[in-house]
Amino acid sequence: MTGASRGIGREIAGRLAEEGFDLTLSARGTDALREAAAECAKRGATQVRTVSADMAVEDDVRQVAEAHRTAYGRLDLLVLSAGVGSAAPLGSYPVHRFDKQFAVNVRAPFLLIDACMELLRSTAPARVVAVSSITGRAPEPGLAAYGASKAALTALCEAVNTEASADGVAATAICPGYVDTDMSAWNHESVPPSEMITSSDIAELVIAVTRLSSRAVVPYLPVVRTGSALWRA
Numbered sequence: 001m002t003g004a005s006r007g008i009g010r011e012i013a014g015r016l017a018e019e020g021f022d023l024t025l026s027a028r029g030t031d032a033l034r035e036a037a038a039e040c041a042k043r044g045a046t047q048v049r050t051v052s053a054d055m056a057v058e059d060d061v062r063q064v065a066e067a068h069r070t071a072y073g074r075l076d077l078l079v080l081s082a083g084v085g086s087a088a089p090l091g092s093y094p095v096h097r098f099d100k101q102f103a104v105n106v107r108a109p110f111l112l113i114d115a116c117m118e119l120l121r122s123t124a125p126a127r128v129v130a131v132s133s134i135t136g137r138a139p140e141p142g143l144a145a146y147g148a149s150k151a152a153l154t155a156l157c158e159a160v161n162t163e164a165s166a167d168g169v170a171a172t173a174i175c176p177g178y179v180d181t182d183m184s185a186w187n188h189e190s191v192p193p194s195e196m197i198t199s200s201d202i203a204e205l206v207i208a209v210t211r212l213s214s215r216a217v218v219p220y221l222p223v224v225r226t227g228s229a230l231w232r233a
């Protein structure tokens with residue numbers, strides 16, 4: 001799984017460990033990855049491997065797939081949680097920020113799904129779960145590039161279902177509003193952490209999806225905060 005060292009991904013990794021999954025954890029920072037792996041071992045995983053990789057670099061992305069295939073020879077669940085976001089208004093949006101968000105949030109998931117598809121098919125029933133965003137379903141001011149990247153990620157999950165669900169490989173895009181992690185800390189003045197969704201809520205949904213029969217396909221799951229503006233982040 002990607003984005004496993006912090007935030008939502010780290011909590012998903014811990015819950016998967018409790019469920020008895022053997023894991024390959026990936027992110028860039030090696031120290032945080034090591035800590036996440038140690039936590040997964042404490043929470044019940046018998047085998048945890050780490051692969052330090054930058055999702056903006058194609059060779060790194062392919063290396064994650066290859067390291068997992070070599071170690072385990074099967075893949076029951078591919079979790080895509082690595083992601084970056086950057087807010088700025090349209091009119092002077094720096095294109096390098098757009099490119100970075102599309103590289104990490106869309107291109108890497110595409111490459112990883114592509115590189116893992118043979119293994120997913122041979123393991124089937126198998127699942128892909130991507131942490132997308134509610135901004136990919138309902139746009140928000142200032143988040144045009146981020147929202148567009150998450151809309152593409154959600155569409156990618158839907159495409160996986162049309163292409164591979166009949167063979168037992170189904171994908172789900174979880175689409176939350178603000179979740180209380182490092183990534184959303186910039187917005188505490190507008191949305192206090194106590195009003196944000198928890199990483200544990202998202203991890204619970206991942207586990208729920210893994211418990212469904214292979215007949216059930218869940219293309220996307222919106223998860224929103226309380227309040228009257230239902231589809232805002």
Ligand SMILES: NC(=O)c1ccc[n+]([C@@H]2O[C@H](COP(=O)([O-])OP(=O)(O)OC[C@H]3O[C@@H](n4cnc5c(N)ncnc54)[C@H](OP(=O)(O)O)[C@@H]3O)[C@@H](O)[C@H]2O)c1
Pocket residue numbers: 002003004005006007008009026027028029030032053054055056080081082083084085104131132133134175176177178179180181182183184
């Ligand atoms: N927090 C929210 O409000 C929220 C809401 C909706 C959706 N999401 C989505 O949920 C996912 C997880 O977000 P989070 O809140 O858990 O963020 P986070 O706490 O910032 O964690 C991001 C994770 O992704 C990894 N990552 C970032 N850039 C990377 C890169 N270039 N290559 C490899 N790994 C990279 C980070 O590790 P390294 O930095 O060590 O690489 C870290 O493990 C993201 O896709 C995000 O878009 C978040």
